[in-house]
Amino acid sequence: MQQTLITITNASTILKLLGDKTRLTMVKILDSHDCCVCEFVEMFKTSQPAISQHLRKLKDLGIVKEMRRGQWIIYSLNKESEYYPLVQNILQHLPNQDFKLKELEEQGLRISCE
Template structure:
């Protein structure tokens, strides 16, 4: 159970098509930051800031491997089930964004 303020803050983070798409992709498993950069038509700093926002909201966990950083859904977030339930309402995202680096994903 959450407060109105807490929930609205999380919803603000979720209320963006780029971030929703990122989350949907992470629902399919860990994603390298570089794959988002390849996937979306926005700059790398913009991607980085979207990720930071979701991380700060506690929705993501990161794992560094060499120079690559892999992000995944934080299953221990108090909002995890809410996020997943929302993502389940989204039609499958076109995953035509193959990462072009050696990030091992």
């Protein structure tokens, strides 16, 4: 009961958005590392438009933000979001997904390293 409250309507929208395995995994990964679109495409073995559409939904609700770096667009968690505390609380129940980034690095496909 400590943090700011979120309306039930807004919370259900957020939860529905996170209630997709691909998006939830994306957000968990972004919690520890920024990523660009093509990295997600590699990780999830799915089409680039599919990934792009997932990211757009997350961006529309302000959960992630983007930043262009040359030809790449780097996505990151938006820590200023009013939903960030809720998202954080959810993510802490999930196992770390760093192995997915490790796999990318081993294939030499990691881009947005900082």
